[in-house]
Amino acid sequence: MSPLSLIRHRDRLLQALVLVGLVSVWELSSRAGWVHPFLLPPPSDVLARLFADMQSGVVFVDLGLTLYRAVTGFVIAAVLAVPLGIMMARRRGVQWFFDPLISIGFPMPKIAFVPIFILWFDIYDTSKVIMITFSCFFPIVTATYSGTSHIDKWPLWSARSLGASESQLLREIILPLASPAILTGLQIALPVGMITTIVTEMLMGGSGVGGAMIAAGRFADSVGVFAGIIEIAMLGMVVIRALDWLRARLLVWHPENRAH
């Protein structure tokens, strides 16, 4: 083992120890009654609840529905936003029309529009998914547009002078060169989409982790609230890791993956 990886190992071990220590202090303090167990229920109780919910299958239904809504909204946003971003960088007319709309829409807190979507599409999955799409759309289109318009002009000119058609140019030059920026846009949009999913579920109720958590909160079931937080934290971690993995897979050729 090289000294560097030894240091890295020691670091990981220490960090894991810190976490274990924190959880034990938490367990101890609520067991000993230093903090009220209603405010900070002992982690063992929370785990027991999670386990019971797993056995009854409730967790998987909730997580599945939340994941389905988040991913559907996110994918629709990507399918709409990436082509639009590329078109904006390639066609002046498209850029003229959409640039002001998107630069106004990008910094707005989209979550404020939830009541409008409830009014238009009721409180079921349609309005949740549309809301998620709406909030993921702007970061993706902005990143795609900026990434595509900052492509180095030399490869474009060389390809064109070698007789590449517009669609070849798009597939062979523009998409690969813009893909790091597009993926960054997706990586920004995904957490936004997760936040939106949880809030829409909390507001509209029904199944899903957000709805289950707000119900637990209303019934003063703090163990249920903590179980929900752990579920969502896990889900957030998994989807973000999955996108990181996808980036590394798609950009194997890119220098960013050659450094280590």
Next chain:
Amino acid sequence: MAAGDMRPVAAVDGRGSLLAVVALCVRYLPVLIMLAVWELVGRSGLVSQQMLPGIGAIAAAFLDLLQSGELVVNAWRSLSRAATGLGLAVLVGMTVGLLMATRPLVRTLINPLVRILYPMPKSALIPLVMIWFGLGDVSKIFLIFLGCLLPVIVSAYNGARGVNPFIVWSATSLGASKEQVLREIILPAALPDILAGCRTALAFSFILMVSSEFVIAKDGLGFLIGSLGDGGNYPAMFAVILTVAGTGFVADRLFGSFVSHRLRWKEQA
């Protein structure tokens, strides 16, 4: 951010400024087109006035809300909460991030927490802050603080870690104390990253402000939107939603111009 870079060149003489005005109109013409389409769809009866109130009705409702003071009172409540949470997050987050970059012990202690909390959607904490702090101001301020804290910590940490060590070594060899190095070298060098993190945090503060007020509805803009919607007063509901969206937009633009003023020493890429 990059989408807004197409500003017309500022001009000195009268003809130039006229050109600038024309360019501005051409640039924002699509917005006017969208508004016209909105109005036409409402007028044509394709969609009921309930679903899509006309722009005139929304403007009238906005003026009513402004005169009755409802909008101002609730906006003040919301924005003061967002500002408190964001301000605390920037102070604490910068300190923690810089300490993490300079003190290995702090890094070992804080890093696992950051790595667990960072990918977690902060809106999931709304029921928790409700249990901890009740329905008042504290729960919402704490939520906004937590949500804004992580982007600031991470950006300050990354910015401070990326400082060229040669500069730090030169300063130290010239006799700078640890504190001077932090204040004179690391902070300015990390500033672009920190400010970018603060801009993300600003966006989060608005999102969390509105969502927490939707869910823990007691007062504030989110509550106002919800209660107007429940009462079926849709023009007023649209007016408040557009006010929130506009305020978020203006706050981001103001911060953006503050950043470019603050970083004017930095050469443009």
